[in-house]
Amino acid sequence: MTLFTLHNVSYTYLEGTPFATEALHRLSLSIESGQTTALVGPTKAGKSTLLDLLAGLIQPGEGTFLFEGSPVTDIERLRAKVGIVFQSPEAQIFEETVGKDVSFGPLQKNISVAESRRLVQESLEAVGLPYEDFRTRYTYALSGGQKRRVAIAGVLAMQPDVLLFDEPTAGLDPRGRRELLELIATLKHRMTIIYASSSLADVAELADTIHILDQGQCLFSGSPRDILARAEEIAALDIALPEAAQIALDMRSVFPDLRTDVANLAELEDVLLSASIPDRMETQP
Ligand SMILES: Nc1ncnc2c1ncn2[C@@H]1O[C@H](COP(=O)(O)OP(=O)(O)OP(=O)(O)O)[C@@H](O)[C@H]1O
Ligand SMILES: [Mg+2]
Structure with missing residues (x-):
């Protein structure tokens, strides 16, 4: 089922002032429920603005925005179904202890203390x-990766059907990044996930569908393989590629037709072994 449909959606910050910035420009895309969708683009592409729109935090200036096939008439219903983890989720933590922080959201709803505790x-x-x-740990004493997890738990405790992440691995060390991607991989089986990233390396193995954004528009969409096959266009947009695809792209100076839709180094090896050796490298008879 299609969860979100956007057709020619535009959004301008500070509309009508000298500081007006158009963040989304006639953007069209659709997002399926039950899938993991990645929104990938360079800085200022409009990723965060798009997530805010999907979370019901802002409303489109122009264009068509449908949630579950209908225009949004009840913004609270949208907000109840969609949870968002912001770019620096540490900033979403404001209680002294982990238990208090995660229970903040559930306690705003009309549920019992026991039910809240369970959530x-x-x-x-x-x-x-x-x-x-x-539950009794002080939030200020947690590591960066732990704080991010607490913030995510706080959103999960609101029982959303859809979870949005804005650059979930930004600022984490390699281990924190790996752990966070593993966490998303486990969550993707229980809910719809939509996440923004400036790197294809973070999404190629996790996403079912990738939308490439630039300057407030969706340039193209597809499966990770479809997108990796266009590695040259992706690199030109200042989007980081996964290691294997980047190596394949670099090797095109020697193997001009080398495929770049490789998910990992083992696949790159297979592609290289089957690549035809260019004429100029063949030994003379
Ligand atoms: N609150 C705001 N007020 C004014 N302009 C904004 C605001 N937020 C974003 N913009 C502008 O809107 C455009 C799109 O920004 P947005 O943050 O959505 O992009 P992004 O892809 O998330 O970028 P980043 O990778 O830097 O997070 C940019 O030109 C940005 O400067
Ligand atoms: Mg952003």
């Missing part, structure tokens, strides 16, 4: 933070 426990376990160990 907090489930959400913390889902992000890999054991409840008994973490």
